[in-house]
Amino acid sequence: MLQVEHLTKIFKSGDQEIIAINDLSFSVPVGQFLTIAGRSGSGKSTLLYQLGLLDIPTSGKVLIDDVDMVPVSENERTAVRLNDLGYIFQDYAILPSLTALENTVLPLLMQGYTIAQAEAKAKKALEKVGLLDRINNLPSQLSGGQQQRVAIARAIGHDPKVIFADEPTANLDSETSEQVIKTFLDLNKEGQTIIMVTHEPEYAKLAHRTITMNDGKIVSDVMNHKSH
Amino acid sequence: MSDRTRIENSFSQNAKVGWYLAKRDLKRANKWTTGLIVLVMTFTFLNLVVVAGILVGLIQGSEDAQKKYAIGDVVVSQFLNMSYIEQTPTVSSIVQTIPGFKDETVRYSGSAQFESDYRSTIKPGEVHGGIGGTFLGIDPDQEQKFSGLSRFVIKGSYLNADDQDSVLIGKNLLYEYTPIDAPGFQNLKNITIGSRIRITVAGNQKEYYVKGIISSKVDQFDNTVIGLSSEVRKMIGRTDLNAGTIAIQLLPGTDPVAAKQFLLDNGVGEFGRVQTAADAEPKFLQDMKNTFNILGSAISGIGLVVASITIFIVIFVNAITRRRYIGILKGVGINRKAILYSYMYQAFVYALVGIVIGMFLVFGVIKPYFAANPINFPFSDGILVADISGTMLRAAILLITTVVAGYIPAKMVIKQNTLSAILGR
Numbered sequence: 236m237l238q239v240e241h242l243t244k245i246f247k248s249g250d251q252e253i254i255a256i257n258d259l260s261f262s263v264p265v266g267q268f269l270t271i272a273g274r275s276g277s278g279k280s281t282l283l284y285q286l287g288l289l290d291i292p293t294s295g296k297v298l299i300d301d302v303d304m305v306p307v308s309e310n311e312r313t314a315v316r317l318n319d320l321g322y323i324f325q326d327y328a329i330l331p332s333l334t335a336l337e338n339t340v341l342p343l344l345m346q347g348y349t350i351a352q353a354e355a356k357a358k359k360a361l362e363k364v365g366l367l368d369r370i371n372n373l374p375s376q377l378s379g380g381q382q383q384r385v386a387i388a389r390a391i392g393h394d395p396k397v398i399f400a401d402e403p404t405a406n407l408d409s410e411t412s413e414q415v416i417k418t419f420l421d422l423n424k425e426g427q428t429i430i431m432v433t434h435e436p437e438y439a440k441l442a443h444r445t446i447t448m449n450d451g452k453i454v455s456d457v458m459n460h461k462s463h
Numbered sequence: 464m465s466d467r468t469r470i471e472n473s474f475s476q477n478a479k480v481g482w483y484l485a486k487r488d489l490k491r492a493n494k495w496t497t498g499l500i501v502l503v504m505t506f507t508f509l510n511l512v513v514v515a516g517i518l519v520g521l522i523q524g525s526e527d528a529q530k531k532y533a534i535g536d537v538v539v540s541q542f543l544n545m546s547y548i549e550q551t552p553t554v555s556s557i558v559q560t561i562p563g564f565k566d567e568t569v570r571y572s573g574s575a576q577f578e579s580d581y582r583s584t585i586k587p588g589e590v591h592g593g594i595g596g597t598f599l600g601i602d603p604d605q606e607q608k609f610s611g612l613s614r615f616v617i618k619g620s621y622l623n624a625d626d627q628d629s630v631l632i633g634k635n636l637l638y639e640y641t642p643i644d645a646p647g648f649q650n651l652k653n654i655t656i657g658s659r660i661r662i663t664v665a666g667n668q669k670e671y672y673v674k675g676i677i678s679s680k681v682d683q684f685d686n687t688v689i690g691l692s693s694e695v696r697k698m699i700g701r702t703d704l705n706a707g708t709i710a711i712q713l714l715p716g717t718d719p720v721a722a723k724q725f726l727l728d729n730g731v732g733e734f735g736r737v738q739t740a741a742d743a744e745p746k747f748l749q750d751m752k753n754t755f756n757i758l759g760s761a762i763s764g765i766g767l768v769v770a771s772i773t774i775f776i777v778i779f780v781n782a783i784t785r786r787r788y789i790g791i792l793k794g795v796g797i798n799r800k801a802i803l804y805s806y807m808y809q810a811f812v813y814a815l816v817g818i819v820i821g822m823f824l825v826f827g828v829i830k831p832y833f834a835a836n837p838i839n840f841p842f843s844d845g846i847l848v849a850d851i852s853g854t855m856l857r858a859a860i861l862l863i864t865t866v867v868a869g870y871i872p873a874k875m876v877i878k879q880n881t882l883s884a885i886l887g888r
Contacts, residue, residue: 341795
């Protein structure tokens with residue numbers, strides 16, 4: 236269970252203060268597919284970074300399994316990211332000097348798996364996203380959609396509790412975008428909790444729930460009955 | 464939060480992931496850049512080993528020649544207040560029973576006056592050119608077997624056993640070879656093969672023909688006039704066989720200290736002074752060696768600093784241009800220590816490969832080359848001194864310095880904010 240209490244993030248620029256997210260409170264139950272929508276600058280990506288422990292909020296709490304992760308050390312936050320969270324970035328953010336398999340293996344090795352075990356798990360994840368035949372390709376040898384699928388495989392390879400996706404289809408054509416969204420839906424069907432930021436209303440509606448943001452505040456929080 | 468998250472990543476996990484990253488980075492790095500870094504490391508290592516090694520080698524070459532040709536591994540010489548070794552034949556027979564004994568040479572010596580132009584007419588108030596020095600008596604065959612003295616005859620020929628009227632003369636005594644005309648320094652002029660010199664020892668005087676000129680870079684030969692033992696004994700008035708020096712060579716692997724102890728245990732210490740080559744080494748030579756070593760290390764230290772800066776820049780540029788890469792690694796949960804180790808491993812590998820190539824060059828090429836072709840210095844044949852322990856120490860210094868030089872910039876970049884690094888802010 237992921238829970239947010241009175242979460243606020245303020246950026247300072249000289250004497251000016253910009254409130255990126257403003258006193259947000261909500262929770263995400265296990266197995267939910269949540270989308271965060273809103274126009275550019277509404278604070279949705281900033282919210283995702285706070286939830287995903289990539290940034291430290293100005294105030295408020297981010298609770299994972301009832302433990303507030305805001306005051307913990309950087310090392311512990313890194314360990315939580317490694318073991319409990321998975322990330323998919325808009326521009327894939329896969330490591331250019333590593334192959335698809337190596338990108339997926341890396342977090343597993345960090346978790347303490349042997350290379351053989353890590354490779355076995357990584358191959359399963361790559362199979363899940365339909366890339367088993369491209370495991371030895373470097374990112375430069377893959378299309379944008381394939382790179383995003385490597386990012387998804389890396390995010391799911393270590394069985395995280397929550398997957399965070401920041402506009403994962405923003406750089407993809409519509410056909411590839413649909414494949415990526417289908418992958419998310421399939422993962423969610425297996426019980427995977429997913430929080431995805433998106434611009435696309437049609438993709439947002441496919442999730443269980445959609446939070447819409449404007450000026451750092453939640454302007455709507457709706458359950459999508461037509462989901463899946 | 465799962466139990467797994469509460470477990471701090473262990474050193475071995477960080478080390479394993481660090482190596483995994485480093486290996487792939489090295490494998491996929493630009494080969495020219497890698498080659499250049501390794502070349503810098505190799506040159507740094509050579510600078511560390513070879514500069515000091517050659518400086519020390521100048522003195523070591525002189526010491527080695529002294530040991531090999533002049534005094535051997537162990538030497539028995541007259542006490543300072545005596546002019547000969549008492550009971551030399553007895554001492555010589557004991558010497559031949561040393562375990563590991565290989566060879567010996569018995570030499571006689573006396574202080575002498577050498578004159579070259581004594582036949583010319585001089586004006587009132589002038590004196591004949593002459594110099595003081597040592598008249599050294601040898602058994603030509605025994606000496607040849609011991610030191611191979613004949614190889615140092617640069618002009619003329621070596622002595623035969625019946626050359627009662629001939630001598631060899633060291634080049635340092637001749638103006639032609641040592642053209643020093645400083646006040647207080649004298650040498651013999653106009654000496655060629657066949658010239659006659661007059662030798663005066665303790666009132667005894669005799670003319671000898673110069674049969675050969677010696678250039679050995681060993682003072683005992685280059686600063687002396689060498690004749691037959693029988694002649695020197697006659698000139699110094701020695702009717703017995705008591706000699707000035709017995710130089711002893713031991714078989715390879717024989718401990719000279721044990722040989723010295725053997726001689727002392729057998730009473731040789733009562734008749735003469737027993738020293739190993741190390742004991743007999745002049746202190747100034749050891750001081751010079753230490754000074755050259757310090758000098759060489761100081762020069763090498765500059766090279767080490769340059770190499771450290773090179774690695775610092777390489778790793779810094781690598782880390783700073785891959786700030787986003789590092790951010791992503793941290794973002795997906797890779798411990799910052801693992802990332803740090805990956806850069807340290809890379810620095811370590813660069814240094815290690817440089818050292819391995821350097822070792823091959825030192826022990827496989829440079830050292831054998833200098834051994835076969837010593838550097839021709841006026842006072843010695845310079846060699847490269849590079850022993851395993853000293854070389855390993857220098858290799859360790861280079862490795863540690865390089866890893867530290869890789870650690871600092873990597874640490875600087877890794878500690879930056881993860882999200883800022885990912886987003887390229």
